[in-house]
Each structure stands twice: as C-alpha cells, then as structure tokens.
Amino acid sequence: MQKRISSFIIIITAVALTGIILTQTFWVANALETKDSQLQENVGLGMKRVVNQLMSLQNDTALASRYLSSRSESSLHSQFIRSLNPELITQLITAELQNMEVLRPYDYGIYDGETHHFILISNEALKEQLVNSRHQEPISCMFQIEQFYLTVYFSNERRYILNQMLLYIFLSALFMLVVISGFWYVTRSLLQQKKLAGIRADYVNNMTHELKTPIATISVASEMLLKPEVQVRQNKVDHYAKIIYNENQRLKNQADQVLQVALLERGEYNINPEAVDVHQLIEQLTESMLVTVTSRNGIIQTRHNAAEHVVQADKNHLTNVLSNLMENANKYSPEAPHIIISTHSNRKGVFISCQDKGIGIAEEYFRHIFKKFHRISTGNVHDVKGFGIGLFYVKTIVEAHAGNIQVRSKPGEGSNFIVFWPFHAPAHSVLE
Ligand SMILES: Nc1ncnc2c1ncn2[C@@H]1O[C@H](COP(=O)(O)OP(=O)(O)OP(=O)(O)O)[C@@H](O)[C@H]1O
Ligand SMILES: [Mg+2]
Numbered sequence: 001m002q003k004r005i006s007s008f009i010i011i012i013t014a015v016a017l018t019g020i021i022l023t024q025t026f027w028v029a030n031a032l033e034t035k036d037s038q039l040q041e042n043v044g045l046g047m048k049r050v051v052n053q054l055m056s057l058q059n060d061t062a063l064a065s066r067y068l069s070s071r072s073e074s075s076l077h078s079q080f081i082r083s084l085n086p087e088l089i090t091q092l093i094t095a096e097l098q099n100m101e102v103l104r105p106y107d108y109g110i111y112d113g114e115t116h117h118f119i120l121i122s123n124e125a126l127k128e129q130l131v132n133s134r135h136q137e138p139i140s141c142m143f144q145i146e147q148f149y150l151t152v153y154f155s156n157e158r159r160y161i162l163n164q165m166l167l168y169i170f171l172s173a174l175f176m177l178v179v180i181s182g183f184w185y186v187t188r189s190l191l192q193q194k195k196l197a198g199i200r201a202d203y204v205n206n207m208t209h210e211l212k213t214p215i216a217t218i219s220v221a222s223e224m225l226l227k228p229e230v231q232v233r234q235n236k237v238d239h240y241a242k243i244i245y246n247e248n249q250r251l252k253n254q255a256d257q258v259l260q261v262a263l264l265e266r267g268e269y270n271i272n273p274e275a276v277d278v279h280q281l282i283e284q285l286t287e288s289m290l291v292t293v294t295s296r297n298g299i300i301q302t303r304h305n306a307a308e309h310v311v312q313a314d315k316n317h318l319t320n321v322l323s324n325l326m327e328n329a330n331k332y333s334p335e336a337p338h339i340i341i342s343t344h345s346n347r348k349g350v351f352i353s354c355q356d357k358g359i360g361i362a363e364e365y366f367r368h369i370f371k372k373f374h375r376i377s378t379g380n381v382h383d384v385k386g387f388g389i390g391l392f393y394v395k396t397i398v399e400a401h402a403g404n405i406q407v408r409s410k411p412g413e414g415s416n417f418i419v420f421w422p423f424h425a426p427a428h429s430v431l432e
Contacts, residue, residue: 003194006190006194010187010190013183014183017179017180017183020176020179021176021180024172024176028168028169028172031165031168032161032162032165035161035164035165036161039102039157039160039161040134040135042097042100042101042102043097043100043102043135043152044135044137045100046093046096046097046099046100046102047093047096047135047136047137047150047152048137049096049099050089050092050093050096050137050150051137051138051139051150053092054084054092054139054150055139058077058080061080077147077148078147078148081110081119081139081148082119084110084119084120086120086122089108089110089120090108090122093106093108093152097152104154104160105154105155106152106153106154107121107122107123107126107130107152107153107154107155108120108121108122108130108150108151108152108153109121109122109126109127109130109150109151109153110139110148110149110150110151111130111131111148111149111151112147113138113147113148113149114147116131118130119148126153129153129155130151130152130153133151133152133153135151135152135153135154136149136150136151137149137150137151138150199374199388200373202373202375203373203387206385206386206387207254207258207387210254210385210387211251211254214247214248214250214251214254215251217243217247218243218244218247218248221240221241221243221244221247222240222244224236224240225237225240225241225244257387257389258387260389260393261372261389261392261393264372264392264393264396265372269317269396269397269400270314271314271317271400271401272314273312273313273314273425274312274313274314274315275310275311275312276310276311276312276313276315276318277309277310278306278309278310278311278318278343278350278352278421279304279306279309279343281315281318281319281322282302282304282322282341282343282352285319285322285323285326286300286302286326286341289323289326289327289330292330293330293337293339296330296336296337297336298330298336298337298338298339299336299337299338299339300326300337300339300340300341301338301339301340301341302340302341302342303341303342303343304343305342305343305344305345306343306344306345306350306351307345308345308350308423309343309345309350310423311349311350311421311422311423312423312424312425313401313421314397314401317397317400317401318397318421320393320397321393321394321397321398321419322341322352322354322419324390324391324393324394325354325394325417326339326341326354327390328356328390328391328415328417329354329355329356329358329415330356331384331386332356332358332359332384332415333356333357333358333359333414334358334359335357337356337357337358338356338357339354339355339356340353340354340355341353341354341355342355348422348423349403349420349421349422349423350420350421350423351418351419351420351421352418352419352421353416353417353418354416354417354418354419355414355415355416355417356414356415356416357413357414358414358415359411359412360409360410360411360412360413360414360415361376361407361409361411362376362411363409366407366409369391369407370391370392370394370395370405371392372388372389372392373387373388373389373392374388374392375387375388394417394419398419398420398421401421401422401425402422402425403419403420403421403422404419404420405417405418405419405420406418406420
C-alpha cells in the first residue's frame, strides 16, 4: 500500500512538474511575443509621427509654390520627397523613436514603392533589409496613390528583445532547474532506499535461514546426549559432542561475519602491517582449498609470475581477501571448478588475479557486487548460499591498503578478479 502511494505521489509530482515547466515556457514565449509587438507598435507610432511632420512640411511648401507655378500635386510631392534633407530626417526619426522609448541604433531609407529605388538611404548595403523591414510607413499626400515609403531597420532585432528579457528567462530556467534537480534527487534517494530495504530484507531472510540449520542440529545432538542409552556409550557421546562443537563454531563464524560488516561500515577495523610473501600465502590457501575443489573434480592452478612478491599487509586480512575470491570462484562454478591464481608485479606492487570458468557476471552488475548485501539473484546463483558481504569486505580491505580491485567477466565464460596490492602503502592510508 505504502509502495503504491509513494509511486502515485512520484507520478503526480512528475506530471505537475511537467505542467509547471510547460506553463512557464508558454509564459516566457508569450512575454517575448508581447515585447515584440510592443516594439513594432512603438516604432510604427514614431514613424507615423515622422511622416505627419513631413506632410505638414510639404503642405507649407506646396502652398508657397502653388503661387509660383502650376505643377501638379503629384510632381510637387515627388519633388518634395527628393529634396528632403537627410539630416533633418535623421533628427526627426531619432527624436520620435526616443519619444517612444526605442533607444537603439537604426538604419532608414525612403524608397519608391513601385521601382524599389531609394531616394534616401542611411546605409547602401542594407537595401534589401530595408525594403523587407516590417517597420514601413507610406508617405502619402492627398489625391495621390501611395508611392513613397519610409522604412526603418534594426539589426539583430530578435536578439535585442531577447536581451531585454534575459534576466527573466535566466531566473525562470534557474528556478526550474533547481526544482527538477530537487525532485530528481528526492526520487532517486527514495528508490534507493526502497531497493536497500529489499536487499536488507533478503539478507535477514538468508541469515535466519543460515542460523536455523546449526541451531536445529545442535538441538537434536544435545537431545541425543541427554538420552541415558547414549550416555553410556563413550563413542556416541564423543560423536554428538563433536557435532555440537562444530555447529557452534559455524554459528560463531556467522555471528563474526555479521559483526564484521558493522565494523567495516564504521571503518573500525585494525590493520597490523607486516611483510607477507604473496606467493607463499597463495600456496597455503590453495592447499587448504584443494580438498573442496578436487571433491568436485576441479583443479586449482597457480602461476607465480611476480618478480617481487613480498608486500606490507595485515596477514589476516590479506588471507581473508584471497580466500573470499577463491571461495567465490569455487561457489560460482556450477561444473567442475577450474581456478587459476596468477601474479605479476610492477614497480609499485603486485597484481593478484583469481580467474574461474564459472557462470560469469554481466557488466551491469560490476558496480553493484562490491556493495554490501548485493547478490545477483538470477539463474542458478540463487541456490548458492551467501550473504553478499564477501566482495564488500575485499574491496574495503584492499582500499585500506591503498590498492584496488577490478573485475573482468562475461556471463557464461567465467570471471577474473584482479587485486592490485602496493608494496608499501602511501602515507595517508590506514596503515600509518
Ligand atoms: N567468481 C564469481 N563468478 C560469478 N559471480 C560472482 C563471482 N564472485 C561474486 N559473484 C557475484 O557477486 C555477488 C557478491 O559476491 P560476494 O562474495 O560479495 O557475496 P556472496 O558470495 O553472495 O556471499 P558471501 O558474503 O558469503 O561472500 C555474488 O552473490 C555473486 O552473484
Ligand atoms: Mg562470496
């Protein structure tokens, strides 16, 4: 139920967030549009006033000249336009645009609407832009078809409008980004928490199962010991006492393992460095594992290629690291195990590789197997016992010695875990 509610809330919030982003984008686009038409309107008004002033100027001139000659209105108009003073036009346009609060550089021209021939132009190179400009105003006179046009052109007009709104757009984008990141972060940690809860539950299940077996065995063995007919036979007493002792030992090991995770998590583990011969250690471990492996018709091969093979390490931890890797190689080989332990060295340390021809690991799990309690729960791995602590322990210890661990593997082809162990840990490591 809880799970469903949180999924529902996540979906609803994601939808709402998308809605907010769309609305915000719509508002920004709308504001841009409004700014744009506002500019067009202001420029249009300014130009209309310029034309009006020109017209009243022309009317005065026409009135005066009518007394002097009998030329037609039309020719008077075109003569007037042709005789206009560029400086006067510039002054008029600048003043009117300023009146309309359009304070930016512009180019202008006056051209014949039919021939597109310019009578006046501020910049010859911008003829085309001026003819196609959206800021055009006809210069007309009575009884006269509109023939001349005043045109104004602003370079980078879109960018100008955008610049005016830049702060607004930037703040909107910033706040949206903050909200999206927050949502993403919260959702991710929620999902991680859920996953972790599942992993922990699996671990507890596993654990309880593992504890139940020795407890049941001890219970049966002690019951037997209590029977008078068993008590009189020394060999039976020995047998059951041994079972109790062994199972108790198993319980102790399991309890230790659990406690160790807690210590590792808190970084509360002791490392007592000493000189350890890696080749010697590998030989010892191989010998003790040989019984298990050969009972399954498997083999262990060792290839000691490291020229220098004595490292500074906590012997106990290094032993555990290697035996964890070898145990995994054995556990995750469903057929007869074929384990190869090889070494080589460079100037800084020893590489120890533990290779098997088992089930292998898909690349997507590489990141996860070193985390505590992580087990790959697919295929036939399920019936292999384990708590998912081994590799977490290995990685923690290797890194505490300033080394590292890598995995190379392909499902069905086997795995290769390569530990790099430095000869001497650097000053900042736990060894100091
Ligand atoms: N050599 C290997 N081949 C295939 N899969 C492996 C190998 N080593 C580890 N894995 C996968 O990585 C997982 C984590 O390994 P890890 O050693 O941490 O835990 P475990 O073996 O399940 O339990 P334990 O705590 O007893 O070691 C395993 O459950 C297994 O799925
Ligand atoms: Mg393991």
